Amino acid sequence: MYNTPSDNIYNISRLNSEIKRLLEGNFGRVWVNAEISNFVAASSGHWYFTLKDARSQIKCAMFKGRNRAVRFRPQNGQQVMVKANISVYEPRGDYQLLVDVMDQAGDGLLQQQFEQLKCDLAAQGLFSSEHKKPLPESIQKIGIITSPTGAAVHDVLTVLKRRNPLLEVVIYPAQVQGQQAAGELCQAINLANLRNEVDVLLLTRGGGSMEDLWCFNDPQLAYAIFNSQLPIISAVGHEVDVTISDFVSDFRAPTPSAAAEIASVSNEEQRQKNAMLTQRLSHAMSAKLHQYYQVLTELSSRLKAQDPKFKLAQQAQYIDELNHQMTSAIRQRLHHNEQRLSHLFQRLLCQSPAYKIKEHNNYNQQLTARLKQAMNQQLASQQARYEGLIRELNSVSPLATLARGYSIALDESENVITDASQVNVGDALVTKLHYGELVSTVSEKR
Structure with missing residues (x-):
């Protein structure tokens, strides 16, 4: 066990208060030349921003009683010269600059x-x-x-x-x-x-x-x-x-x-x-x-630290911060509720009769398309089979034989003559060709 004197034990509030007293008592007012970023003009009229250079940055506040004398509207990225007191924002333990005077950099820098x-x-x-x-x-x-x-x-x-x-x-x-x-x-x-x-x-x-x-x-x-x-x-x-x-x-x-x-x-x-x-x-x-x-200046800085106006201004800064946090929380809550409502609406649409009818219609359309595809495939298959049969029939068809230059002899009864003994001299014959017919009479048998 360590024996620690009770007067050396600090709570956070006391520690921040002591740090604030040391900073404000030792530094007083300072001139700072830097670039503005994260500029916010609160609804209370106070300004909150950050001053930075290439390697460091510090938070700043300029209350409305002071910023009314500024002859220009600060913008992010603007180079400025400020006269400020170093202080500590006790609720967060952040040290910051409380700006009293702000000028655009240039002649102000030379004057400083x-x-x-x-x-x-x-x-x-x-x-x-x-x-x-x-x-x-x-x-x-x-x-x-x-x-x-x-x-x-x-x-x-x-x-x-x-x-x-x-x-x-x-x-x-x-x-x-x-x-x-x-x-x-x-x-x-x-x-x-x-x-x-x-x-x-x-x-x-x-x-x-x-x-x-x-x-x-x-x-x-x-x-x-x-x-x-x-x-x-x-x-x-x-x-x-x-x-x-x-x-x-x-x-x-x-x-x-x-x-x-x-x-x-x-x-x-x-x-x-x-x-x-x-x-x-x-x-x-x-x-x-x-x-x-x-x-x-030193006495004024020490007096200002105990000034009720300063305390009120600090509380106003804290209220502005809480207001910003509350606004962000409300926006997040509204966004969450909107997403949940959208999800429930989608679920409701899935159970809607109109949605079911549309779903069945889509299914019927898919079945119709599949039926048409199957019919077309069947027709194409039958067409291919039909064309194959035609080719086989043509290969044994007499007409195909006629097309190669052969002919068919028929008697008057249209019986095919395959033997000379089937006709007599003087009989009429009909000879079928690939194109047309010839009529002749038997004049001699051999």
């Missing part, structure tokens, strides 16, 4: 990757204001990292020439779009630091889509900006465009032209200082808000 990278780099301190380098009070030489043929370098040079023609400019050419762009931007930053020939670096390019600006979200570029000994001003895209380089750089300008104005206004020290402090405050607030948001 951006947010994830932003959180990771912020946690590493790359956005911290204490690492921001102030812009020099007197800027004499500016380094510009951009495409030498793009519109951004033209705008920057135009503004610098207008505001301070004495400023020296060094252009460090690099691609600003495509797979090779991030590597070339990192090389340009390292080259500028190695030469140490400028007072400040301006990292810039014109506007574009999120995919066009994606090279400025590269983590290696973020580390290159963070490790740069030269202060860097990030001016990527338009004012509404935000990239990782904006957060990690020492200063962010809304446009390339605005960056040129900031770098060239060296005599407005106070304005620059205020702008820098504002930017640092913004970064600090963003990092702090993100920290508070994570704490709030």
